[in-house]
Amino acid sequence: MIKEIRFEGMLPEVFQNERIPESDVWKTGLVLERGEHYLIEAASGGGKSSMCSYIFGSRDDYKGKLLFDSRDVREFTISDWQEIRRRNIAYLPQELDLFPELTAWENIQLKNKLTSHLSDAEIENCLEELGIASRRDYPAGRMSIGQQQRVAIIRSICQPFDFILLDEPVSHLDEDNNRIAAAIIGREAERQGAAIVSTSVGNPLLLDNYRKLRL
Amino acid sequence: MNIIGKLLRKNTSPARIAGFMLSNFLGLAIILGGLQFFMDARSIWEDDDSFIRSDYMVINKRVTSENTFGGETGFTADELEEIENQQWVKRVAPFASADYRVSASVTQQGRGLSTYMFFESIPGDFVDVPASQWGWREGSDEIPVIISKDYLTLYNFGFASSAGLPQMSEGLMSGIPLTLTLRSEDGMRTLQFHGRVAGYSNRLNTILVPQEFMDWSNAALGTGKVKNPSRLIIEVSRPGDVAIKDFIAGHDYEIAGDKSATSASFLLRVVVGIVLAIGIVITLLSFFILLLSISLLMEKNRDKLHSLLMLGYDTSVVGAPYRRIVVVASAGAFLLAIGCVFILRAYYLPALEGLDAVSGSVLPMLLLGAVLTAAIILFNLMAISRKVRGAWRIRR
Numbered sequence: 246m247i248k249e250i251r252f253e254g255m256l257p258e259v260f261q262n263e264r265i266p267e268s269d270v271w272k273t274g275l276v277l278e279r280g281e282h283y284l285i286e287a288a289s290g291g292g293k294s295s296m297c298s299y300i301f302g303s304r305d306d307y308k309g310k311l312l313f314d315s316r317d318v319r320e321f322t323i324s325d326w327q328e329i330r331r332r333n334i335a336y337l338p339q340e341l342d343l344f345p346e347l348t349a350w351e352n353i354q355l356k357n358k359l360t361s362h363l364s365d366a367e368i369e370n371c372l373e374e375l376g377i378a379s380r381r382d383y384p385a386g387r388m389s390i391g392q393q394q395r396v397a398i399i400r401s402i403c404q405p406f407d408f409i410l411l412d413e414p415v416s417h418l419d420e421d422n423n424r425i426a427a428a429i430i431g432r433e434a435e436r437q438g439a440a441i442v443s444t445s446v447g448n449p450l451l452l453d454n455y456r457k458l459r460l
Numbered sequence: 461m462n463i464i465g466k467l468l469r470k471n472t473s474p475a476r477i478a479g480f481m482l483s484n485f486l487g488l489a490i491i492l493g494g495l496q497f498f499m500d501a502r503s504i505w506e507d508d509d510s511f512i513r514s515d516y517m518v519i520n521k522r523v524t525s526e527n528t529f530g531g532e533t534g535f536t537a538d539e540l541e542e543i544e545n546q547q548w549v550k551r552v553a554p555f556a557s558a559d560y561r562v563s564a565s566v567t568q569q570g571r572g573l574s575t576y577m578f579f580e581s582i583p584g585d586f587v588d589v590p591a592s593q594w595g596w597r598e599g600s601d602e603i604p605v606i607i608s609k610d611y612l613t614l615y616n617f618g619f620a621s622s623a624g625l626p627q628m629s630e631g632l633m634s635g636i637p638l639t640l641t642l643r644s645e646d647g648m649r650t651l652q653f654h655g656r657v658a659g660y661s662n663r664l665n666t667i668l669v670p671q672e673f674m675d676w677s678n679a680a681l682g683t684g685k686v687k688n689p690s691r692l693i694i695e696v697s698r699p700g701d702v703a704i705k706d707f708i709a710g711h712d713y714e715i716a717g718d719k720s721a722t723s724a725s726f727l728l729r730v731v732v733g734i735v736l737a738i739g740i741v742i743t744l745l746s747f748f749i750l751l752l753s754i755s756l757l758m759e760k761n762r763d764k765l766h767s768l769l770m771l772g773y774d775t776s777v778v779g780a781p782y783r784r785i786v787v788v789a790s791a792g793a794f795l796l797a798i799g800c801v802f803i804l805r806a807y808y809l810p811a812l813e814g815l816d817a818v819s820g821s822v823l824p825m826l827l828l829g830a831v832l833t834a835a836i837i838l839f840n841l842m843a844i845s846r847k848v849r850g851a852w853r854i855r856r
Binding site: 298301303304323324326327328330331336338342344346347351354355356359360404 | 463464467470764766767768769770771772773774775849852853854
């Protein structure tokens, strides 16, 4: 279990020689704690996706330190990270990373079979709630971005996690679907006692009791 | 899992995999076929002389007109040492020659036939004849001799027909009582023995007696003068080695006896060497074809690999579909090549048996094939694992 994620003077290397606006994240000692809700707001190009990639281990082009419960993530091996990705940190990337040739159902099962976290009925339920049950067996590539976003949201909760990173998760959803998505994610996070870290450039996920951070 | 296989095998080019299998099959079939043919055919050229193994070689100095008028054809101690120090030499022994006169006589159908002859000897462990048939003990009046097959041929087809004598087979000749008279240089001492032909050799152009007898008789009848040996028998480590030919030619020496066997086995080795080299080149190329097609395939599917790793799949799981392609294709090509060699063998073996060949073992061929295939698989698996790890980070 990861209880906290600590940023120690972190700064993306690309920002090194630039003057950056005042930030609650970069060059600070920010600590994200399990069980909390965070909304990270930024203008585009502020480094949201970079921050998510750093936490998820797919990039390490930053200065400073990133610590999971005081363990420096730079020491993790690939298999450490794969373990973390299955058990501790869930991630919905901005570009969704769905496989266009697979159906919505197959895309979700690709994750869920790895973790055996949700039952088929629970997944069907989520599809129903988000209004895409009828698209269950459609190839993801033939769906609208909004529909794909909802598939990816369901996929992101198909695992145990201590933190869930959501990179602009509702950018293509209307307010109703935004609320439903927030409810599903909030429900799952609460069940696991996990933290939600969501980013936005203007259409934030409608969470309750969140702490807002400027990037 | 099925979905992963379905995802990652997309973009697989069956033509490229077939191209690999075909070239790998060809390369392996050539290497293994060549090796197997060599194993099966070598017995034709080797071990053709039961008295002397094919890795023994007899050399002497070339006789020129200078030698006739007083030059020496014996090997000096320095020359002997130089030969001993050659890399291809396992051991060397000089031919000892008799230091007395020898005449042999045969009495047959009331007619006597007598001829001058000579003796030479080499250490017993160079002669491949059972101890019961070879060797001599003081007091025995029977001496086993090995004579050159050429002498029998000369007698049968040159002498016997013109002199009105009967032709004789090897067996018959061996049964004839041969009287050997040994006389010292000064004619003062004479000894008589019975000779028994123990065998005929293609490769020893001499009349060979046991070393023990030579030592004893030289002491009894010889003048005691020490002569340099004029012929040497050498055990070589690799018959047909080019270095041997170069050395012999460079020193104006000659290889005595029937050289066709050595040349043929040398030629066989050269031809097999060329065939193996071609096979190795083709196999090497096929290895690169596989490596490139797998790399290309993984490069095309890199985003998918990355996405699967982002979902938390282990690198070993993600690499599995590619590993399967490599193992199945390589093992398939190996089995096809083995099958091909056995079919080929079924065709040439009857022909070889007609040449009195003793077919060789298939084990070295199978082993070599397995080792080559394992190496191809191993290197490709390592490349796959590297590629998967390379897909782990986001491409920048």
